[in-house]
Amino acid sequence: MDDGFRGTDLDDLMRHLDTTGRVEFGRVLARQAEAGRPVACAVVNPFMPWAVDVAADAGVPSAVLWVQSCTVFSLYHHHVHGLVEFPPEDDVEARVELPGLPPLAVADVPSFLLPSNPFKLLADAIITQFRTIDKGVLGVRQLLHRAGTRRGGGAGRRDDDAAPARSSSPWARSSTWGPTSSRRQTTGGVRGDLIKAADECVEWLNAQAAVLRGAGRSLGGAGPTRGPLLPAGFLDAVAEGRGMVVPWSPQERVLAHASTACFLTHCGWNSTLETLAAGVPVVAFPQWGDQCTDAKFLVDQLRVGVRLRAKPLGRDAVSGRPWRRSWAGQEAEEMRANARRWSAAARAAVAPGGSSDKHVQAFVDEVRRRACGEETAPADEAKVSTTD
Structure with missing residues (x-):
């Protein structure tokens, strides 16, 4: 169902969905009924x-x-x-x-x-x-x-x-x-990505001892980005083996990988569910929407991570104590144990x-x-x- 929208402004997209979506969705329901396959729900x-x-x-x-x-x-x-x-x-x-x-x-x-x-x-x-x-x-x-x-x-x-x-x-x-879904089900062929995932990052993980998995999904617009999101030279630096940057990763597979020790996440609900199912501790860095509430529960209620609050996020914040707490020490061990318990609960649920x-x-x-x-x-x- 092509709604004909080619803009990049989020407000324009929402207004267009309201006006065009009503008409097109009604037509879909009508076509299904006329074809003898009425929508049940x-x-x-x-x-x-x-x-x-x-x-x-x-x-x-x-x-x-x-x-x-x-x-x-x-x-x-x-x-x-x-x-x-x-x-x-x-x-x-x-x-x-x-x-x-x-x-x-x-x-x-x-x-x-x-x-x-x-x-x-x-x-x-x-x-x-x-x-x-x-x-x-x-x-x-x-x-x-x-x-x-x-x-x-x-x-x-x-x-x-x-x-x-x-x-x-x-x-x-x-x-x-x-x-x-659970971490044991992440290799199946059913995926909901709108963008092709860069599966090669899983091969890169195979050669690593332990990594921090970072993700930042934004709602900046409906179309392609208008400018570079990373500083000049950054991709060349990570190409030396210190990390890997991809446009869109197979997140469930990455979180389930044995080399993924921690997840830097914006705490969107999909990411929250996936990291709990995978049993991976988090560094919570929420931005807006429900992410702030999810971060509160991940850190204070479920006790599977730490929270970064500095905005903008500078070098000192990244190298500071909250970051180190997610990697080493007694608190990190407790986070990993809690994460494993939630992963077991996820497997039991599915x-x-x-x-x-x-x-x-x-x-x-x-x-x-x-x-x-x-x-x-x-x-x-x-x-x-x-x-x-």
């Missing part, structure tokens, strides 16, 4: 709330695939519905307190909820999704198995098979869908009968039942798992 991204409206107008049930953490979902939910007061952005001492979560500083809250957020249209898209989420018949959210707290529960509480929900809240139709395995299959079964016109359990009897 539209699984939509939270950044495209209009897709729920289009599906509803076509009589197609929809489900929101929440692609951030359960903690972030809770923060948006409480903010949109005015259930908790968020302190001023400049109040460094204030804390946001929600049921089942540790106190969060303003800096730990998703930046899309702060007045200084420069990505207004992205924030508006997510907030609109929360206001229209009940238009969808099914509620699917990708949440990380056990990576935090449950409503009203303690930190780290296991709740793979929570009791049936007796609530009309969005939680009543939620299920955990994460992680959906194994036959694990939480992710069961919940994905339950969703597929419900879609099939609805497509066949069979009765389904009412929302207030749905089994949920609201771990983060």
